[in-house]
Amino acid sequence: MLFRATSFHLGQLKAKLAKLKRELLTPSTGGGGGTGVGFDVARTGVASVGFIGFPSVGKSTLMSKLTGTHSEVADYEFTTLTTVPGVLTYKGAKIQILDLPGIIEKAAEGKGRGRQVIAVARTCRLIFIILDVLKPLTHRAIIESELDNFGIRLNKEPPDITIKRKEKGGLNVMKTVALTKISDEELRAVFSEYRINSADVTIKFDATIDDVIDVIEGNRVYIPAIYVLNKIDQISIEELDLIYRIPHAVPVSANHEWNFDELLERMWTYLNLTRVYTKPKGRLPDYDDPVILRQDACTVEDFCNHIHKSIMKQFKHAYVWGSSVKHNPQRVSRNHILADEDVVTIVKK
Ligand SMILES: Nc1nc2c(ncn2[C@@H]2O[C@H](COP(=O)(O)OP(=O)(O)OP(=O)(O)O)[C@@H](O)[C@H]2O)c(=O)[nH]1
Ligand SMILES: [K+]
Ligand SMILES: [Mg+2]
Secondary structure (H helix, E strand, C coil), X not given: CCCCCCHHHHHHHHHHHHXXXXXXXXXXXXXXXXXXXXXXXXXXXXXXXXXXECCCCCHHHHHHHHHCCCCCCCCCCCCXXXXXEEEEEECCEEEEEEECCCCCCXXXXXXXXXXXXXXXXXXXXXXXXXXXXXXXXXXXXXXXXXXXXXXXXXXXXXXXXXXXXXXXXXXXXXXXXXXXXXXXXXXXXXHXXXXXXXXXXXXXXXXXXXXXXXXXXXXXXXECEEEXXXXXXXXXXXXXXXXXXXXXXXXXECCCCEXXXXXXHHHHHHHCEEEEEECCCCCCCCCCCXXXXXXXXXXXXXXXXXXXXCHHHHEXXXXXXXXXXXXXCEEECCCXXXXXXXXXXXXXX
């Protein structure tokens, strides 16, 4: 007899699959995956960019050209066997670049050094997925699925779903929009598979069941990614036209240093950093040496702590010029959120 999966069964299976994949995130002893030696690299700069790609797509070539740091380049696969760090300075910000060994299919399960490589990627602010334009574009899907298996979600916001578990009261699902991609049975199946019998669930967007599972599982990371399409010196102008339409993609030639300007500008946009200039009282702002803050920590207090830990003890208020304020200058308190290229004067007690 033909068996057709109901949405209850589908939900249940998806939850079971997610639980199975979780085991990948907990490194087991034994099995493949190498020793991890050399993967603990000192972090410098305000943010790290990790290079992920199949072997010989040109990761080390690109990293060497961008940073001036030597990383072995050769025409055989797995030339790079460990993390090779370099630093580049862009708009006054020191960005760490991590050249990594190539990964292959089933990397997340420990093939090659895949597990260590992806573990490094999980800690990066931005991922460059390097692709060879001469190779099939299916490589992109393989890499994405390997990262996905490791709980990395690319170019995606964390799902706007909250789940408050309770002792009793059953499952209460609040939807602020119509859910077109999830059925009630599927939701029930997932929560029952996770043995969550009572909870207040709020879903604030047209989520998929995978989004719900991600929130229940909880250990996901949401990282922006740029697809760096390398070796464009080997293709035709017509082909170049086509690949330019791929979202989040930047075509380059690492060998010839083509289109690095666009790549760096895109990197800057995706890193979403905030430059803040210091203006000592009665003097001109120091435009050469901005304080670089991350978007998730760019209050006046973050700015002060960045200059010196002791400043906040004497902090009275600050004056700000720039797009974060209505009047120039405007007096603000420690909680004020700064914007890119603001100028700040700190007034002490
Ligand atoms: N035609 C062309 N070849 C390139 C380009 N960039 C890199 N290559 C060549 O591609 C080969 C592999 O380059 P690598 O930089 O070693 O590649 P990788 O991704 O670091 O390789 P693994 O470390 O082995 O994973 C070398 O022969 C490079 O010269 C490019 O822009 N154009
Ligand atoms: K290589
Ligand atoms: Mg390499």
